[in-house]
Amino acid sequence: MQDSPTDRAKVVPITPQQVETFRKPTISSQLPVHYENGYILDVFEGACSVCGGKVAAKDLHGSIVQPIKSITVIEAVGLCRTCKIAVPFFMRIKDDGTTQTRDARGNWIIGMVDEKDKGITPAEKVIALLASAVLLIGFAWLIG
Ligand SMILES: [Zn+2]
Secondary structure, three states, rough: OOOOOHHOEEEEOOOOOHEEEEEEEOHHHHHHHOOOOOOOEEOOOOOOOOOOOOOOHHHHHEEEEEEOOOOEEEEEEEEOOOOEEEEEEEEEEOOOOOOEEOOOOOOEEEEEEEEEOOOOOOOOOOOOOOOOOOOEEEEEHHHH
């Protein structure tokens, strides 16, 4: 049985912290991330959890931190201009290309950046992200 988009998405009001996240620089402006073992994270993209459409790089803002040198944590808020909503993203990316993110129900989802070519992520590789939730917002005031 297939979930409808609204089943998959948890619709909640945007928090002040998420507004702050959106006011940070774009994620793409903070890439690439170089790990100590030579691994390079150079592409990060988000998809809207309602329509599945790609969130444009200019609409995906947030922070990239390395709490320890082998793990990068990306916390971001993206805008879907089709649905006129904000979509939060949270992902951990290890220096072996392993990714962890959460689905709409809060379950951790384990994935890989690139299973064949460990070490360096090719520029064309795209990380498809699942949004943890969907936020209904007054779209205009966030970008205005
Ligand atoms: Zn959308």
